[in-house]
Amino acid sequence: xxxxxxxPSWVICKSxxxxxxxxxxxxxxxxxxxxxxxxxxxxxxxxxxxxEGSKATYEQGVExxxxxxxxxxxxxxxxxxxxxxxxxxxxxxxxAAPGNEQFFGPGTRLTVL
Amino acid sequence: QKEVEQDxxxxxxxxxAIVSLNCTYSNSAFQYFMWYRQYSRKGPELxxxxxxxxxxxxxxxxxxxxxxxxxxxxFIRDSQPSDSATYLCAMSVQGGSEKLVFGKGTKLTVNP
Numbered sequence: 001x002x003x004x005x006x007x008p009s010w011v012i013c014k015s016x017x018x019x020x021x022x023x024x025x026x027x028x029x030x031x032x033x034x035x036x037x038x039x040x041x042x043x044x045x046x047x048x049x050x051x052e053g054s055k056a057t058y059e060q061g062v063e064x065x066x067x068x069x070x071x072x073x074x075x076x077x078x079x080x081x082x083x084x085x086x087x088x089x090x091x092x093x094x095x096a097a098p099g100n101e102q103f104f105g106p107g108t109r110l111t112v113l
Numbered sequence: 114q115k116e117v118e119q120d121x122x123x124x125x126x127x128x129x130a131i132v133s134l135n136c137t138y139s140n141s142a143f144q145y146f147m148w149y150r151q152y153s154r155k156g157p158e159l160x161x162x163x164x165x166x167x168x169x170x171x172x173x174x175x176x177x178x179x180x181x182x183x184x185x186x187x188f189i190r191d192s193q194p195s196d197s198a199t200y201l202c203a204m205s206v207q208g209g210s211e212k213l214v215f216g217k218g219t220k221l222t223v224n225p
Contacts (some may be wrong), residue, residue, distance in 0.1 A: 034213075093157070104149070105156050
């Protein structure tokens, strides 16, 4: 299957700081990437759809000014959690689809102290 | 009624057992059906992908889709301890290039 990578795999930051997470499609180009959040023992919750060259589409209830998404190239999308707070601590996962199958990255565990 | 319903389990079986995992859905427009396996603290791994109705087999895994009943299944034969994970069903109308609707996931433990 296609490979999606994420960096970093885990990050710890202080409350009030910003954190950037990268999502890359390694062996295919992705005009669309997806960002999910997963809390412990819960399923994935879609946060936003990232579109190359245009603004991201955010799901209801997700603050677009807090979760900044930039899809600057066909292989890279970034999610920046601005002014992070402890309640933003979660597992963030991106995905992309070279065709009809959607592949996920390994996830980034964010802990905000 | 949620769009996708999946029994969260947990499900515990002995090694070698046949495992049956199921999801039901309400949106008749769904045409693409996927099963993902997620180990703890890892991203979901695509196991099976099916378009429309029918069966698909890959090694020890068989995916079934019954669109008339809005019911999908994943069967695991000769289950192994390494199959212990959370299994998520997901579906969409237009394929993987659009957002997926996930079930809650079923936590499976295969005991040696």
